Amino acid sequence: MDSKHHATVEPIDEKPAVVAHLDDKSELGPDKHAAAVDYTGAERKNDPEEIALVRKIDWRLMILATGFSGLIAAAVFQMDGLRGIAGWRWLFIIEGAATALVAIVGFFMLPNTPLTTRWLTPRERELANARMERDRIGDATEPVSMMEGLKQACRDKRCWLFVLMQNFHLSACSFNSFFPTVVKTLGFSTTVTLVLTCPPFLFAGAAGIATGWSSGRMHERTWHITGGLLVAVVGFVIAASTLNTAGRYVACFIFPVGAYSVNSVIIGWASSTLSQTKEKKAVVLAMTNVGGQIGYIYGAYLWPDTDKPRYGIGFGASAGFALLSIACAWVIRGMLIKENRRLKSSTNERIMLYGY
Structure with missing residues (x-):
């Protein structure tokens, strides 16, 4: 069996895989896909499609929230002038207050790691932590400081490639902030325009779940990134x-x-590939997310009013960024293939290989 795409680890017991859902979401990337290869030919799976789908559903809920925001905005804008406050200000007040409230509650409810999760039983904590540890590629077992984790991440050139790939990807998504403006070029009223922004995101959410299921079931990342961005x-x-x-x-x-x-x-690919230590993994996730969000800063200047109604600059730049993100994925794939060959040639023991 070709091991290059498979997330494989030996289960520690026969408990249902649903226990994985109890794990810390920040640790449940869709990429529990490194291969644990026994050179006698044996290979065992640890439900990578299950984990991939769970993480993908989390992200799809965020996309669906973005879609429904248009419907919410259409309703809130009817409050324009109420108590002398403009509609867009009411939108900021209501959505901002709700977001802050949820963030405060989440601060106390969301766990940091399985071992410190209060609402898990001791056995569930042990099992969730063991599943994560088996998927880690690397020999480090002792905790290191966050500063050391930062140094490890900065010294790993793969980290910067993941940051660059995510930056290009989110730069291609800069249309998000201007989506109502683009839809308004169809000639409808403001209220109808806001309503029309919802269906595309509903379809995006459904397609994302299907992509996550496929990526997890096939234990593959590069072609799924390529296919999605080409669409x-x-x-x-x-x-x-x-x-x-x-x-x-x-x-x-x-x-x-x-x-x-x-x-x-x-994000999940970066998380699983650069998980040699928990501290490095945390820094990598932070760098990838922050580096990606930078794309929204300069992306805002790609949709000037002078370019409407066609918005050729914005759409053309977004297409270019998507292609650059694809290129980064293939460079990383090549690096991981080379590293896997080195790992396999260095030992005859059962080892973990990078997935791509």
Whole structure:
């Protein structure tokens, strides 16, 4: 059996795989896909498709929330002028207050690690932690300082490639902040425009779950990232090339579906590949997320009013960023293939290999 795509670890007992759902979400990347290969030919799985799907559903809920935000905005904007406050200010007050409240509650409810999760039984904590530890690629067992974790991450060139890949990906998603503006070019009123922004994100959420299931079941990352972002590129090209109402609205379904299908795949891939120590893994996740979000800063300047209604600059740049993100994925894939060959040639023992 070809081991390069498989997330395999030997289960410690026969308990149901659903226990994985009890694990810390920050540790449940979709990439429990490194191979544990016994050179006698044996290979065992640790439910990578289950873990991938759980993580993907988490991200899809976020996308669905983005879609429903248009419907919420349409309702809140009806409060325009109430108590002398503009509609957009009411939107900021209501959504901002709700977000802050949830963040405060989450601070006390969300666990840091399985071993410190109060609402798990001791056995569940042990099992969840053991599953995570078996998927870690590396020999480090002793904890290190966060500063050492930062140094480890900065010295690993793969970390910077993941940061770059996520930056290009989220730069391609800069349309998110201007999606209502793009939809408004179809000629509808503000309220109808806000309502029309919802369906594309619903489809993106459904497609993302399907992508996560496929990626986990096939134990594969690179081709799923490539396929998703190529779909986005097609959508960007269609949107930039036509002002036809039906054609452009169809494009508004295509590029969110493609662009938003790969976010958790990238984050999970980085998480599992660079998990030699927990501290390094934490730093890598922070760097990847922050580095990616930078794309939204300069992405805001790609959609000037002077470029409407076609917005060729924004759509063209987004397509370019998507292609650059694909290129990063293939460079990382090549590096991991080379590293796996080195690992296999260095020992005859059962080892963990990087997944791609």
